[in-house]
Every structure is written in structure tokens, then in C-alpha cells.
Amino acid sequence: MNIKTKDIGFFIGYVFFLIGQLLGHTMIPIPSQARYVLISIGIFFLFVQLIFAAIKGTYEDSISLSKKNIIFLLLFFVLSVISTVRSNEPIILLDFLFILGAKDIEFDKILKIFIITASALLIFTVISNMLGFIQTPYIQRGNTVRHTFGYRFPTDFVQLIVYILLADLVLCIEKNSNILFRIIIYIFFGFFTLIYSDARLGSGTIFLLVPASMVLKYGKRIISSRFIHMLEKYIFLLCTVLSIFIMNKFISGGSSFMATLDKFTSYRLTNTDMGIKFFGYTIWGQQIYDNIDQFFKGWFYIDSSYYVFLLEYGIGLLILVEIGYIWSMNRSIRLRNYIVPFICMFIALDSLIDQQFYLLEYNVFLLIPLANLGFKFNKDSKELA
Secondary structure, three states: OOOHHHHHHHHHHHHHHHHHHHHEOOOOOOHHHHHHHHHHHHHHHHHHHHHHHHOOHHHHHOOOOHHHHHHHHHHHHHHHHHHOOOOOOOOHHHHHHHHHHHOEEHHHHHHHHHHHHHHHHHHHHHHHHHOOOOOOOOOOEEEEEEOOOOOHHHHHHHHHHHHHHHHHHHHHHHHHOOOHHHHHHHHHHHHHHHHHOHHHHHHHHHHHHHHHHHHHHHHHHHOOHHHHHHHHHHHHHHHHHHHHHHHHHHHOOOOHHHEEEEEOOOHHHHHHHHHHEEEEEOOOOOOOOOHHHHOOOOOOOOOHHHHHHHHOOOOHHHHHHHHHHHHHHHHHHHHHOOHHHHHHHOOOEEEEEEEEOOOOOOHHHOOOOOOOOOOOOOOOOOOOO
């Protein structure tokens, strides 16, 4: 894998950032200060990349930005800063900076670096856990013990597998590789994570990769249809509306189905309801976890990526994310890259019950907006008009 000299700063920064962030989801006995050093090194190299790009004028290369695009990016940056200050969570701002750093960089290479780095750390963590070098928490749901394999929570472990498999599937389809072996892997990991980690929702996503891979491999007409393209562009918005609808139905009470759904999702709806009652919706962002002790002393979490924005990062930022998502999918479709938008549909659906959507150490597809998707433009089609 050849990496262009102008892109080295981004990849070095991305790898350090990935390692530092992913270590935070494991039980590997490493001081927090060491993790912060790794993350800081990653951010430093990212800034080197951005400065280098500005000096060399590489932002004038293959992907041109219209005035509307520049205004949108500036607005997103401002709201990200406001949200970071108010919520005390800088992750969205860091996502934005890495998206800028990934401009014009081949997305295939980003996927490969993610797969190599995340897989290496995953394997190291699991082996260390099996050898007894890592003490893992005892987590039980009902009468079932949920193994974390060296991670803080079963979801952390399973979702990393999900995103590695999604990234690999993109490369597999683009290279027109045989999918039979991967289908076997999906079935294996689906049952493995279901049996040992009791990750019903994450395991379900892995099982869905079986029909997804078959559609991508053999259903060219399906993934190139206008209906699928419309669904791909607006799936994030539809999932946001669906999340709000489900919560309103749950809050109104009186539905045995909603109570069953709440239990099946490990009481995610109950926790989200608590968050709404304790903090309410926010436009610009607010602190939640730093202030939860004022209201509740037990276990509390917001897992839906959509409600994380509504309750913590701010409605204003969520609206911009919605616009950016539609724009990114539309850009990919116009470039005739139908694989990425199809995969992103599964991420949007998975984000209904998991918060990894906005976590760059998991969701490598956040880097899509300005990256080089590997398709040359037609002279008749302006990419970012």
C-alpha cells in the first residue's frame, strides 16, 4: 500500500488517535495520561497535515468547494466549538478536524489503515484477556454472563467487530472478491458474539451482513435503483424521526409492545426517558454525565446516537449532521460509488440503539465527506456543486 508523501501526516495522526481512543474502551492497564499522549500526538500530526495542505494549496486539488460548502463547514466548526464547550465533550470537533484532514485522501487506504490498526489491537486485547493479563468486569444479564474479552463492555467489543467487518466488506466488493469466505465469517462472529457476549443487537447487525454482501455482490440493479438511492440519502433523517417517534410512544405508556422492546434493548428506552426528564432537549449542547449524580445515583447511559445529539451535543449540531449526511451520500451516488451509501444505511440503522456513530475510533465512515472515493469525475458532472 503506497501512501503519498502529502498524506503521511494524516495517516500517522489517525493511527495514534485510533490507538489512544480504542485503548480507552479496553481494560488494558494503561494510565490515562499515556492514552492522552497518544491522542495528542495524533492531533498534532493532523494539524501538521492541515497546515501542510493549506501552505501547498492541496485544498485546490481534485475536490473543489463552493462558497455554500465553505459556509457550511465554517458553521459546523462554530457549532462544534460551542457544543464542545457546553457539553465538555470534544469528540464532534475532533471528528470535524479529521474530516478536513481526510480531504482528497483515498478512502480505500483509510479503510485499510483502520482495519489493520483496529484488528491488531482487537487481537492483542482478546489474547491478553485469554492469558489472564487483563482483568475484565463481570457483566450479567438475567442468568447469562456477558463476556467482554478484555473490553469494558460487551458492546465495545462487538461493535468494533461490526465496523471492521463493514470496512472489509467495502474493500471486498470494490475488488470484486469472493464473498463466500466472508459469509462464513459473518455467521461465525454472529453466533460467537451472541453466545458469549449476548450482544443481541450487535450480533443482529453482523447477521445482516450476509444478505447485504449478497446484494452488493449480485444485486447491481438493486443498489443502483432510484428508490435505494433515495433511502440511502435520507436514512439518517428517517432514523432520527423514528427514534423520536419510538420515545414518544414509550413515554406515553400503556403499550406492552414498547415495554417488551425496552426490555429487549436492555432498558435503553428507560434510560433515554430518564435523560429527557432530567435534562431535556438542548439546542447548543449541555453536560449530562458530569451532572447525572444530581438526579440519579444508579447506572445511566444514553446509547442511541440520535438522542446523544438531542440531549448532549445539541439539536443545532444534529441538523448540520443531517444535512452533511445527505450531502455526503448524494456526492457518493453522483460519483457512482454505490457501495459506501449502502453500507452507511446499516450504520444509520445500527445507530438507533448504539452510540458509536459519532465515535471516529469505531465509525471510519465519518471520513467519507471530503475523501477521495476512488472514482474519477465526468466532465459533465461537478462534484460539489
